[in-house]
Amino acid sequence: SKMTVKAVKMPCTSANVYTKVPDGGWGWTVAFAFFVVEALTYGILKSFGVFFNDLMESFDETNSRISWIISICVFVQTFTAPLSTVLSNRFGHRLVVMAGGLLISTGMVIGSFARTVVDMYVTIGIVSGLGYCLSFLPTVTILSQYFDKRRSLVTAVASTGECFAVFSFAPAITALKEQIGWRYSLLSVGVLQLGITVCGSLLRPIIIKEQEEVKAQPPEESTETKYMLENEQTCTSIESIDSGVEITTSPSNVPGKTKAEPKSEEPKQHGQIPVENNSTPPEPKTKLLDFSVMRDYSFICYAFFGLFATLGFFAPSLYIIPLSLSLGIGKDHSAYILSAMAIAEVFGRIFAGWVLNKKPIRKIYIELICVILLSVALFAFPFASEFWGLMTCSVYFGFMLGTVAGTHIPLLAEDDVVGIEKMSSAAGVYVFIQSFAGLAGPPIAGVLVDTTKNYSSAFYSCAAGMVLGAVFLALVRPCKTGLCHHQQQRVEESTARATPELPEDFIDMDIGKAENSGKGSDSV
Numbered sequence: 001s002k003m004t005v006k007a008v009k010m011p012c013t014s015a016n017v018y019t020k021v022p023d024g025g026w027g028w029t030v031a032f033a034f035f036v037v038e039a040l041t042y043g044i045l046k047s048f049g050v051f052f053n054d055l056m057e058s059f060d061e062t063n064s065r066i067s068w069i070i071s072i073c074v075f076v077q078t079f080t081a082p083l084s085t086v087l088s089n090r091f092g093h094r095l096v097v098m099a100g101g102l103l104i105s106t107g108m109v110i111g112s113f114a115r116t117v118v119d120m121y122v123t124i125g126i127v128s129g130l131g132y133c134l135s136f137l138p139t140v141t142i143l144s145q146y147f148d149k150r151r152s153l154v155t156a157v158a159s160t161g162e163c164f165a166v167f168s169f170a171p172a173i174t175a176l177k178e179q180i181g182w183r184y185s186l187l188s189v190g191v192l193q194l195g196i197t198v199c200g201s202l203l204r205p206i207i208i209k210e211q212e213e214v215k216a217q218p219p220e221e222s223t224e225t226k227y228m229l230e231n232e233q234t235c236t237s238i239e240s241i242d243s244g245v246e247i248t249t250s251p252s253n254v255p256g257k258t259k260a261e262p263k264s265e266e267p268k269q270h271g272q273i274p275v276e277n278n279s280t281p282p283e284p285k286t287k288l289l290d291f292s293v294m295r296d297y298s299f300i301c302y303a304f305f306g307l308f309a310t311l312g313f314f315a316p317s318l319y320i321i322p323l324s325l326s327l328g329i330g331k332d333h334s335a336y337i338l339s340a341m342a343i344a345e346v347f348g349r350i351f352a353g354w355v356l357n358k359k360p361i362r363k364i365y366i367e368l369i370c371v372i373l374l375s376v377a378l379f380a381f382p383f384a385s386e387f388w389g390l391m392t393c394s395v396y397f398g399f400m401l402g403t404v405a406g407t408h409i410p411l412l413a414e415d416d417v418v419g420i421e422k423m424s425s426a427a428g429v430y431v432f433i434q435s436f437a438g439l440a441g442p443p444i445a446g447v448l449v450d451t452t453k454n455y456s457s458a459f460y461s462c463a464a465g466m467v468l469g470a471v472f473l474a475l476v477r478p479c480k481t482g483l484c485h486h487q488q489q490r491v492e493e494s495t496a497r498a499t500p501e502l503p504e505d506f507i508d509m510d511i512g513k514a515e516n517s518g519k520g521s522d523s524v
Helices: 025-040 042-059 063-079 079-091 093-111 115-145 151-158 161-192 195-200 218-233 291-295 298-313 315-328 331-356 364-382 388-405 420-452 456-474 476-498 507-522
Strands: 015-019 207-209
Touching: 015 079, 025 042, 025 093, 025 115, 025 161, 042 063, 042 115, 042 161, 042 315, 042 331, 063 079, 063 115, 063 420, 063 456, 079 093, 079 115, 079 420, 093 115, 093 161, 093 195, 115 151, 115 195, 115 207, 115 364, 115 420, 151 331, 161 331, 195 420, 218 298, 291 298, 291 420, 298 364, 298 420, 298 456, 298 476, 315 331, 315 364, 315 420, 315 456, 331 364, 331 388, 364 456, 364 476, 420 456, 456 476
Parallel strands: 015 207
Antiparallel strands: none
């Protein structure tokens, strides 16, 4: 399948031009850049739980108030997704991702000098949150444009960057804190995130230009000439028909294929064969943000799936270490649990990409099965009471999280949702809707923990959101097929009312009129 991609070409960038989706080429470099961006964005966010106890002690705050740091960050990241789409369509993905990397690093570095939790709300929550949005979404969008047949597999494998980051960052940051403290550890993380700007410089725009056929087809021309000669022999004037339309007697108008076309304003010379204008029409202007996807019922259901499923994406990673500490597990072992979850997520992402790359397969149903199993994993956490039980739940949750987290955004490019043509705008709107769950999820879990004095309640709230997400995901495919079916029926009914039954050949109609008029004159 081919697609048409319009990229704004900046003076300092050179676009890659292909005749069809390359499924490779420079796309492998973009995939590597996405791997690193994932590691330095979501990988850092998921590893932020190692700072929780330090922040609570330094600022003398509760779980709920500390949770707002990540909540505001995730909210800003997802709420400003439409802005990311608009800027990417206007200035190109490369410049936007590089600017996002600078914002992330700036927010983290300044946040390391924060004196109150409110300072972190502004620096890490707002400044870095905006940078996360400008970095992640354009990268995954342009990666989807470089691949077609391998899109699911490549995106899943490249998205494992955050898993490797959690696996390596959680123990490394824990060890670094013991040497230099949490403030300088956070400062080091901010400097490391400058690598996003380097990755952004690798995101070359891609333009798909299909090969144009300029050669005329001789058989069609000879057939046109034949039918025009038949018109002249029968002395039938095409423009003499009283129907108000111009009829071209051609192979397309033989019995069973009669078509009526609006009368042309330009007069034609006698015997001249109509020639189609093959000049390329002017390209329509690219919409910076297409909100027409909001009229698609299947996309609306998919957006609600993302809204509720987001409740279960971040909270387990944030609360797994506090939960393990509450069960009497040491800090070192707690970090290993988080790392094991990250490694399991790697295998989950690769497995999901491999399965979704199989054809024929209905990808939306595979996603639904994974979401249901992910809900089971969240319900299992409260039943763990010691290290190995918590480790088992974490590995199972990490694997199932990988199957969902690495595929839910790329699935927007599938025809069951919106398709590749509208993916850029759909991704912006989809992530925007997710922002409200990202804002409310961790604080709700924090309030439940503070109220019940039990970390298990946080996992129950996540599981409830995931179950609701599964319900809406199950409605995506029925909404798509049902909507298309009703639209097709309406089009067919309106066409049947508007188009009168025409005779098989307008020549027969003229001859019939002539015979009737001749009989009428004879009878007189």
